[in-house]
Amino acid sequence: MKQLLKRKDSRWLGIWLAGILLVGIWDVLFLNRPALLQVTAGFFNTFCVALLVVVFTLLLAWGFALALHFLDAGRNRTPYMLLTFALNLIRSIPQIVGILFGYVGVSALVEAGFIRSPVLIFSLLALSISLFVFIEFVDLLRERIAHFQKLDFYNAMRVCGISEGRVINFDILWKNSRIHILNKLISVFGAAIFLQCSVDFIISVGLSTDVNSVTLPATMGSLLAKIDSKQDILAIGYTLTHPAYAGNLFFEHLMGLTVAFLVVFTLMSVYHIANGYAERHRL
Amino acid sequence: MNRKLFEHGLSIAFVTAVLLCVLFAVRSGTQTRTKAEAASSQTYGNLGFVDFDNAFHKALLKDAVNIFYPDQYEKNNAAVEKILANKENEFSRKLQESGVEERLSFGKLLQLLVMLLKFVLVYAVVMILTYYGVQTIAVFRFTRKKLRSRETTRSFAGVLARVAKTIGKTAVYFVLFSPAYVIAYSIRTEFNTDTIVFMALLGVISNGLLVTYANKFYAFLVAESRKGYVETALVKNLSDSYSPRGPGGIGYRAILRPAKRFDGHVFGHIFSNARYQYLSTIKEQASFLVSGLIIIEMALNIHGHLSYEMLRQMLYKNYDIVIAIILGIFYVVKGTEVVVDMMGNRAEKRMENK
Structure with missing residues (x-):
């Protein structure tokens, strides 16, 4: 246990879980039941979509990294150039704009009645985030492959008759890059939460509260955009000039404060976990 | 460096071309829709002289259509009702979109x-x-x-x-x-x-x-x-x-x-x-x-x-x-x-x- 706490990543994972638990207990005691249910649903929905983003990002990045590698090695360079061009184009689109259009598209499909299953909605939302996040991951995988290709063991394994696919998938990416991949996935999880909350907030505030609440599942971003939550957050500003009001924040403005805290605390904790993990493994 | 600049230039040209095509498609789509809406209310020629808010004008239009196209009373009535409904829709749409609908000028x-x-x-x-x-x-x-x-x-x-x-x-x-x-x-x-x-x-x-x-x-x-x-x-x-x-x-x-x-x-x-x-x-x-x-x-x-x-x-x-x-x-x-x-x-x- 002492050893675990010494590690920055494990320590922050513990702090995050303890923080969430404490907020949960406080909310059970002092937050009204409908709001508590909304916050719980929003938290789990956000968490689920972020996890799906991690999975899709990993699959997309792995697939595209392999495709680029084998196309690069082939005689005909045109497909490689086209794929690189397409990926660079996606890179040039600001993530938030791309994801916003993805969300609008999913929302339109839900409204038109084409998709109804929450699992499918979550998956599509996650996919639209992954599409604008996975490219950095492709770069990482390509760097790892390029690094190991320069070493002797790569040629030695090829001479021994081991297929290139196995060397890359198993020996380079799985056996020798697992730590790098896991570290990147932790960062992707943080980015997914940030982007998801931001897009949901923007859609709820700017496009239409009605459309969002009907068509898309409640997330932390959409909860934060609710007028009650905004009033709760505005109360923080009031407290800055009226410090005596601080006590009321934790009882009367609990919903907005809980959602804002969960978002910020999660982002901060994920950053420290990724950082600690990288430090521990000297990445 | 030149290769990178060329690639950037190419992607700028490509995206500009694609987005301009989409832009023109959107504009022509809007124009086609407006024309179609206008055409649907022109079944009986230009009806600009008819005041659709006036009950007498509406009744007169129905009578006139029935005189021009006798023996299809039901069809004429349905056609006039459709024109009236289109006019109402157009009016409420214009009311909703006033100050909202903009074109890229x-x-x-x-x-x-x-x-x-x-x-x-x-x-x-x-x-x-x-x-x-x-x-x-x-x-x-x-x-x-x-x-x-x-x-x-x-x-x-x-x-x-x-x-x-x-x-x-x-x-x-x-x-x-x-x-x-x-x-x-x-x-x-x-x-x-x-x-x-x-x-x-x-x-x-x-x-x-x-x-x-x-x-x-x-x-x-x-x-x-x-x-x-x-x-x-x-x-x-x-x-x-x-x-x-x-x-x-x-x-x-x-x-x-x-x-x-x-x-x-x-x-x-x-x-x-x-x-x-x-x-x-x-x-x-x-x-x-x-x-x-x-x-x-x-x-x-x-x-x-x-x-x-x-x-x-x-x-x-x-x-x-x-x-x-x-x-x-x-x-x-x-x-x-x-x-x-x-x-x-x-x-x-x-x-x-x-």
């Missing part, structure tokens, strides 16, 4: 251009501030870490100071990791959050941008400090004192200076090598920053700004204007990529002795 394009320039101005200011902030924070953290590794105070006051520092650090982290809209809404009652200065400030301190890239730069500094050339530099008698005071150390003024130089100190080499690696992450940082600014403008509903305008036009389904705005933002990102590639190329020539 020359005037609108100029208005968007001004907004884009404002966006670029804020973007450039925030980029410069974060470029400076990232390096300053990372250098400060690195030098403090070096000093701390040589200090071994375990007094009660020292422990107390560490606790206070941890609490302060956590509070700062909370602000730095807060999404822009959380910070803005929490102080909205006390400050005017719709100014350009506030937007730029928010762009620097929020969304985790500063802390994430400062940490990256710090990681580069740490990695460089472990390399062999540092030992060689020490053998060559370069200073390695990290004390903020005294000769040979790294003073606060040197850390805070915009153009950082650490002549005669081993850290000078560590810093320039770390900065060379940092250049490769600027594209990513710029893209993240553009996303952050768009989030700020959209989430805070800052009127008269590019991203808010895009959100507004998306809501009103004026897609030709949305496409023009996206094209503008794409040019900003591409422009940054070209500048960063040129900077990277220059640094590569210097660092790799090319």
